[in-house]
Ligand code: SF4
């Protein structure tokens with residue numbers, strides 16, 4: 001066996017022990033050239049994910065609030081300079097209407113997404129939308145992807161009841177960043193880089209990070225992102241709750257060459273695996289940018305969350321047609337994604353229990369590192385599926401889920417059967 005492979009195996013053993021990797025170890029993984037060794041890396045990433053979270057895969061939907069943007073990111077359909085774009089910002093009532101529709105379809109967690117525009121999507125607007133969705137729909141947790149804010153604005157956002165604050169650096173390569181973000185507040189690299197410091201200082205314990213893969217050399221950006229995460233961990237004792245792996249996609253009005261730093265499907269699998277191994281307890285999020293078949297494969301390299309049935313234009317769930325941020329590849333409905341996950345031997349989950357119970361930040365990470373989280377995830381996933389079955393599933397899926405739940409109840413010694421009966425009687429949000 002080559003000497004390098006012995007080192008890689010040592011790194012894989014460290015990840016399997018759920019330890020965070022250091023930069024030399026991350027670089028060694030990114031530099032693996034032996035395809036046979038990659039199979040071992042993928043397999044270990046899957047095992048690490050199952051040690052932490054078991055078989056569950058969390059499902060959510062994005063809710064786009066606005067596509068009016070003050071920035072001009074060259075790769076984005078919402079950019080200010082795209083004069084062809086049909087613009088829309090949802091009123092509070094329209095945001096509630098979309099959230100209520102998604103709730104009826106069975107979603108319990110939504111990611112609110114807004115372009116960067118102080119007047120259209122400032123902190124007052126977010127507070128009003130969040131308050132109205134919590135008060136007027138059955139959505140249980142809202143996460144937010146929005147512009148970097150001041151510490152005071154982040155405090156207000158946190159106080160409004162948000163779970164995860166998400167913001168991507170897009171690329172850490174400064175010359176590329178400057179070229180791709182020519183105007184607006186986003187042109188300020190350092191302001192964006194400091195967003196997570198300010199969010200943590202404001203009290204956020206759960207933050208979501210990422211890069212837009214395909215803007216620069218992916219190995220470089222992955223290493224840079226993980227360096228950023230490690231810096232936050234060493235400074236604040238907490239790193240990202242989630243890492244997302246968005247890949248550059250065609251968008252109407254985009255001005256970038258999609259081929260120059262193209263990330264292949266195989267590369268994307270490697271990126272997911274490296275994230276899983278580098279930060280074992282992190283949630284790894286796959287969006288509907290990716291085609292259905294590839295998304296199904298990414299679960300076996302460490303992914304743990306996916307969006308489903310998504311629309312990427314404001315009011316897109318109620319009325320399709322306005323400008324999208326990017327093209328959606330996986331057009332399957334939530335029902336179809338749930339069915340597919342079941343056939344892969346995974347457990348789809350609409351659970352929001354940790355947010356209801358205050359398991360966040362360090363508490364969450366400690367439970368994950370002690371391999372205690374997966375017990376919560378497993379039972380809560382089943383309870384959430386029972387609710388979905390009662391309230392939203394198609395008749396065909398109901399029958400399928402009924403069989404799965406019956407089998408799981410027979411294996412459980414945890415009073416699962418009684419909890420399921422309560423759900424049948426109409427009780428909701430039962431979790432551990
Ligand atoms: Fe605006 Fe975000 Fe698009 Fe940039 S990526 S143009 S900030 S919506």
Ligand code: SF4
Nearest residue numbers: 351352353354376377
């Ligand atoms: Fe997520 Fe916690 Fe539910 Fe597991 S138990 S799916 S970690 S909210």
